[in-house]
Amino acid sequence: MTAPDLSDLGAFVAVTRARGFRGAAALRGVSPSSLSEAMRRLEAQLGVRLLNRTTRSVTPTEAGQRLLDRIAPSLDDIAGALDTLNSFRDSPTGTLRLNVPTIVAQRVLPPLASRFLLAHPGITLEVTTNDTFIDVLAAGFDAGIRYDESIARDMIAVPLGPRMQRFVAAASPGYLSAHGTPKHPTDLLQHACIGHRFSSGVLAAWGFVRRGKVVKITPSGPLVASTIDLELHAAESGLGVIYTFDEFLRPSLDSGALVPVLEDWWQGFSGPFLYYPSRTHMPAPLRAFVDFLKAEAAA
Numbered sequence: 001m002t003a004p005d006l007s008d009l010g011a012f013v014a015v016t017r018a019r020g021f022r023g024a025a026a027l028r029g030v031s032p033s034s035l036s037e038a039m040r041r042l043e044a045q046l047g048v049r050l051l052n053r054t055t056r057s058v059t060p061t062e063a064g065q066r067l068l069d070r071i072a073p074s075l076d077d078i079a080g081a082l083d084t085l086n087s088f089r090d091s092p093t094g095t096l097r098l099n100v101p102t103i104v105a106q107r108v109l110p111p112l113a114s115r116f117l118l119a120h121p122g123i124t125l126e127v128t129t130n131d132t133f134i135d136v137l138a139a140g141f142d143a144g145i146r147y148d149e150s151i152a153r154d155m156i157a158v159p160l161g162p163r164m165q166r167f168v169a170a171a172s173p174g175y176l177s178a179h180g181t182p183k184h185p186t187d188l189l190q191h192a193c194i195g196h197r198f199s200s201g202v203l204a205a206w207g208f209v210r211r212g213k214v215v216k217i218t219p220s221g222p223l224v225a226s227t228i229d230l231e232l233h234a235a236e237s238g239l240g241v242i243y244t245f246d247e248f249l250r251p252s253l254d255s256g257a258l259v260p261v262l263e264d265w266w267q268g269f270s271g272p273f274l275y276y277p278s279r280t281h282m283p284a285p286l287r288a289f290v291d292f293l294k295a296e297a298a299a
Contacts, residue, residue, distance in 0.1 A: 004042055004045055004046065005041075006075075006078075007038070008038045008039075008041055008042040008045075009042070009071055009075065010075055011024070011028070011035050011038040011039065011042075012038070012039060012042055012050060012051075012064075012067070012068070012071075013068060013071065013072050013075055014027060014028055014035070014140060015035055015039065015051065015058060016051070016058070016059075016060050016064065016068050017072075017138050017139065017140050018139060018140055019057050019058055019059065020057060020058050021035050021036055021058065023139070023140070024140065026128070027097060027126070027139075027140040027141070029126075039051060048061075048063045049061050049063065049064075050063060050064035050067060051064055091120055091121065091122045091123075092120060092122060092123060092284035092285055092287070092288045093122035093123065093284075093285075094122070094123060094124070094283060094284055094285045095123070095124045095125075095126055095285060096123055096124070096125050096126070096142055096143075096283070096285035096286055096288075096289055097126045097128070097140065097141045097142050097143075098125070098126070098127050098128070098141060098142065098143055098144065098145060098274075099128050099129075099130050099134060099136050099139065099141045099143075099144040099145070100127055100128070100129060100130070100144065100145040101129070101130070101131045101145065101146065101147075101272075102129050102131055102228070103245050103247065103248070104145050104160075104161070104272050105127060105129045106228075106248075107245070107247035107248065108160070108161035108162070108247075108271075108272060109127065109145070109160075109161070112160070112161065112292075112293075112296070113125055113127070115292075115296075116288075116289060116292050119292065120285075120288050120292075123285045123288065128141070130199070131198050131199050131200075132198065132199060132200045133146060133150045133151075136275075136276065136277075137276075137277050142276065142283055142285070142286045143274055143275060143276035143286055143289075144274075144275055144276070145160060145272050145273065145274050145275070146272065146273065146275060147269065147270070147271075147272055147273070148270050148273060151273060151275045154277070154278070155275040155276065155277060155278075156275065156276055156277070156278055157273040157274070157275045158273060158274045158275075158290055158293050158294065159271065159272075159273055159274075159293070159297060160271070160272050160273060160274045160293055161271050161272055162271045163270060163271045164268055164269070164270060164271060165245060165246065165247070165268070165269060165270075165271050166245075166246050166266050166267060166268040166269065167206075167207070167243060167244065167245060167246070167266060167267050167269075168243070168244070168245075168246045168249055168253075168260060168263075168266050169188075169206070169208075169241055169242070169243045169260070169261045169262050169265075169266070170235065170241070170242055170249050170252070170253060170258040170259060170260050170261060171235060171238075171240065171241045171242065171258065171259060171261055172235060172236055172237070172238045172257065172258055172259070173256070173259055174238040175192075175235075175238040175239070175240065175241070176259055176261070178238075179191060179192070181261055182241070182261055182262060183262075184215075184262075184265075185206070185208040185215040185217055185262060185265055186215065186217070188206070188217050188219070188241060189217065189220075191221075191240065191241050192220075192221035192222055192239060192240030192241065193206070193217075193219035193220055193221040193240050193241050193242075193243070194219070194221055194222075194223050194224075194225075194231050194234050194235055194239060194240045194241065194242045194243075195219040195220070195221065195223065195224035195225070196224070196225065196226065196228075196231060196244065197224050197225070197226050198226070199226060203218070203219070203224065204219075205217065205218055205219075206218075206219055206243045207267050208262060208265035208266070208267060209265065209266075209267045209268075210264055210265045215265070219243070221239070221240045221241075222234075222239050222240060223239060223240070228244060228248050231244065232248065232249070232252065235252075235258060236252060236257045236258060241261065242258070274289070274290070274293060
């Protein structure tokens with residue numbers, strides 16, 4: 001039997017880690033059909049089925065799992081060996097794959113990413129937005145960005161962006177004129193609230209804090225959305241009270257399109273962190289990004 005092509009074996013590892021062709025294709029920068037063809041070629045060459053395919057997921061067969069367990073560390077070692085060549089270059093090269101929440105992708109990461117890429121022209125940054133916590137390594141990412149309460153204790157965490165953020169509540173002047181201004185978080189139960197639903201399907205609760213007292217509200221109103229643009233437009237149009245990251249609402253608050261409410265109840269929290277698993281070899285693009293973040297924090 002002819003030895004399988006390394007690229008086909010790499011495609012197999014990527015598909016099994018991503019649990020699907022579409023996610024693996026996005027990470028590898030190829031089409032799902034090319035990965036599917038690689039799997040057909042590999043299975044035909046080995047004479048055994050490696051993947052269980054359904055409309056919802058792709059999982060390894062028993063034979064596939066055994067192959068994955070044996071070859072994945074070796075392929076990672078090969079990638080690490082090739083990556084050591086970066087130490088002989090003036091600037092590291094390669095791809096840095098990050099999985100980040102929406103707020104970070106839209107309001108925190110852009111200026112950092114631009115400065116980092118200008119300083120490291122040999123690096124390509126690939127950013128995938130996801131508001132749920134995932135196993136970044138298993139999904140094929142080099143690192144993730146999340147908030148402290150979502151990061152497993154066995155991960156290495158590096159501060160990124162603002163060290164304090166907050167959730168704020170606001171409504172349009174027209175809405176407040178027509179319906180009154182809430183004085184206590186529980187007053188929101190009598191107001192129209194614009195809700196946010198995470199991609200996981202969970203409706204975001206609204207949390208308020210004052211003098212150690214915590215009040216949580218389940219929003220109810222005319223709109224529940226998963227995109228901030230739709231929620232913000234609804235609030236500015238007078239449909240109800242909105243509650244989200246300060247960074248999303250700041251331009252509207254500064255312009256007067258929205259008016260802050262319940263300011264003495266706004267909840268602050270620590271800013272995001274870059275996180276990645278502890279391992280002997282760190283890819284050069286990730287090492288460069290970690291060093292960049294530490295230098296930014298020290299400046």
